[in-house]
Amino acid sequence: MILVIVSALIAVLGGFLGSGAVVGTPIAEAAGGALSATATLVAPAGPAFSIWSVIYAGLLAYAVWQALPAQQRSARQRVLRRPIAATMILNAAWILVVQWGQVFLSVVVIVALLASLAVVFALLIRHPGERTSTAATAVDTVVTDGTFGLYLGWVSIATVANTSAWLASIGWTGGATLWAFVVLVVAALVGLFLARVSGGRIAQALSLSWGLAWVAQGRLAGENVDTVVGWTAALAAAVVLVGTLALRVTARQRR
Template sequence: MPTPVSSPGMQSRARGALLLPIVVSLATAATILVNYLANGLPINGQSTGDVTRRFEVYFMPAGYAFSIWSVIYLGLIAYSGYLCLAAPRARARDTDTARAIAPWYLLTAVANCGWLFAWHYNHFALSMLVMIVLLASLIVIYRQLAAHPATSTFELWAVHLPFRVYLGWISVATIANATITLDAAGWDGFGLTEPAWGVVMVVVATALGLTMSVVFADIAYVAVVVWALIAVAVRLSDTTSILITALVGAAVLVLSLLVSVPRHRRTHAATRS
């Protein structure tokens, strides 16, 4: 019996399946390297924190909160590793979602690195634009993952959870970026005091977390917002209005998970039965 000959299209797809993990891994390495150099060099002679500390804004987490980037980096490495391990199984259906989000992931890598250069060179309006691109890309990834639940524990931890955490932090970072961008532009806040706008930003962050809790019962996303709100309360503990609002917001989000997670599980159990 003659051996079937692979078509050019099949060969091209096979090469693409093998090339994709390499490209994603390089993007991950570049993201981590540029983030390291941002403070290791540092870029433009100032660290990321140096730029931030020049502004007395009322929505900014305490410095320790930024250690969450270590968790995010581990998640990106896990995603890259998942694709590398999946490469030999190019036709496996359980890798389809991880491959589908790869182009958007590459865009997040470009935006992440681009944001650092814009930030360190004090181009705050540009940094805001790039941050929105990063946020939008992560939202697209999140929606694709939500539409295709994980088929294994490995996929859950290496693909789904990393992007939930990433989106949670970038959601908070976008709010913080907006406050600094407006402050740098000399915005007068429509007559409201800066602490009042800080309270508004805390409420916005809480509303985002509450939405993700009620709609998706997303523990990872909400936990990141809670982490950020507590860090805001720590940094601005001398501003009573923000301290109370941030702590109340964090408590509301925790309580919302206690309600939404069991309800979400019951709904899924009823759907499967």
């Protein structure tokens, strides 16, 4: 319980540092601008990153929720606490690494973060919330499943952008449009896979399609225009969202 609270505070502090509001350097300007909205063809446009405010609010809400007396006795929360704390610490570590200017190391950390979130997602599916009351079930669905679904979906597209930024930083420029096309198709397939294994859970699809839509906006307007990548990202966003909704309806009909 305490571990999650401390980890959430560290994550939020790291996010504050990464915003550059008072101390630190904004992520878009850190590491020589390697992670800016125009650095690569798969970088989401700037407004996409506002989703972090929702995720951080969710992390704080979860830290409070899991500390409540009823949740302290929850078998589900006992299973989730340590993996969730790991995602929060890795989040802060990623920001510190980027502030340090280490783009390759940031890829290592974000891949570890993505893997940790995948573990949390699997545990959420394997250990559904206890049906104690309608209100408690609704809160748990939003605060636990919703927060970490959004977190996973966003970090999925962020991992693509981060990896591409590292490749660009070491001078890899071959087939930029083809590379972007391939990784966006893979991102869409990952979104459909997550929807399939989760029975149509929507949170991760919302954040992944959000990120893809802002990749599309960034490539169809602004400084780094590429219409092939832009329309591929737009189509990928639609496929993830519509495909997840279809799988959700199918899963409910089967139940």
